[in-house]
Amino acid sequence: MRTNHKEIQVVCPCPFCGHGHSVWVNEIDYLDWQDGELVQNAFPYLSAEEREILISGICPTCWDGMFGSADDEEDPDDDWGFNEDEGFDPYEGCYTGDC
């Protein structure tokens, strides 16, 4: 097992909001990651959000803004709208019927 438990603070400025986010990691783990180790292997104790900050710098707030609430709120409305618009029943009914 690792014997060096010195922790270092990695600061990653978010590319969207510009806010600097810091993640505390073991220095040896960080060096492993810089050497090419997969982030999930190098930092198994970090949450997915913390790993994402290390990789992309995108903070959880901006991440949620891009992918979180948008999916939940807009998809149902879009689906209903497309179904209504793309339904050909009124026209087809007319052409194949008395018209």
Ligand SMILES: [Zn+2]
């Ligand atoms: Zn951000």
